[in-house]
Amino acid sequence: MTLRLAFLASHGGSAARALVQACRAGELDAEPLALASNNSRSPALAWAREAGLRTAHLSSATSPDPDALDAAIHDFLVGSGADTLVLSGYMKALGPRTLGAFAGRVLNIHPSLLPRHGGRGLYGDRVHESVLAAGDPESGATVHLVTAGIDEGPVLEQVRVPVLPGDTLDTLKARVQAEEAALMLRAVQSLAARHG
Known part of the structure; x- marks a missing residue:
């Protein structure tokens, strides 16, 4: 079954770019349809156009009420025809409305070996700082399914890298x-095979 992909991005959207390229190169049996951003000036939004x-552009600037914003994101994604959402x-x-519509089909990449260095407040550079502060001998990245809890969903794929x-x-x-694009591609391929 061909996955129909939509993306949410705040900045560069590197995973979205890599997946769209893989779709168009025939490496991934999926159709990229839509991208929304909470940042009207994000490079991802310009690239997607x-x-x-x-x-x-869907954010608290366009919908100040959180429930209205959730409804707007839901309606945009569902209206695009997507059945799988990549963060x-x-x-x-x-x-909750968006999560419910794509339950079991929302993927996120986190720059550590979850469950280590995940959860509220641990994102971006803070994750790598946490790994270094802990003295871990290795780190990596994790693609997981998104649930209501932050970084708590089932792990789909992980890649390990040494801390030198x-x-x-x-x-x-x-x-x-450097490992994230290939990791996300493997995770989406795995999800496609599971739903095929």
Whole structure:
């Protein structure tokens, strides 16, 4: 079964870009349809428009009431025809209506080996800082299904990278990010096979 993909992104949307490229190269049996961002100036939104995806800026600026925003995101995603949602650096929690519509089919990538270094307040650079502060010998990235709890959903795929002596936030972050696109592709391929 061909997955019909939509994306939510806050900034660059690197996972969305990689997945759209994989779809168009025939590496992934999926159809990319839409991308919404909570940031009207996000590079992901501009890129998605150029890539021919349906786009929208949906945020507290467009819908100040959280329930109304959840409804707007839900309506945009469902209206695009998508059946699977990929969070591509999306820095906001999903509302219950959106989560319910895509239950078991919302994927997120987190830059650590969950359940370590996950949960409220641990995102972006804070995750890598936490790994370094803990003295962990390895880190990595995790693709998981999104549930109501932050970073608590079932793990689909993980990749491990070493934490090297002398690592800084930037060197560790670069090593993890270098693995993320391929990891997300494997996770979406796995989900497609499961629902095929």
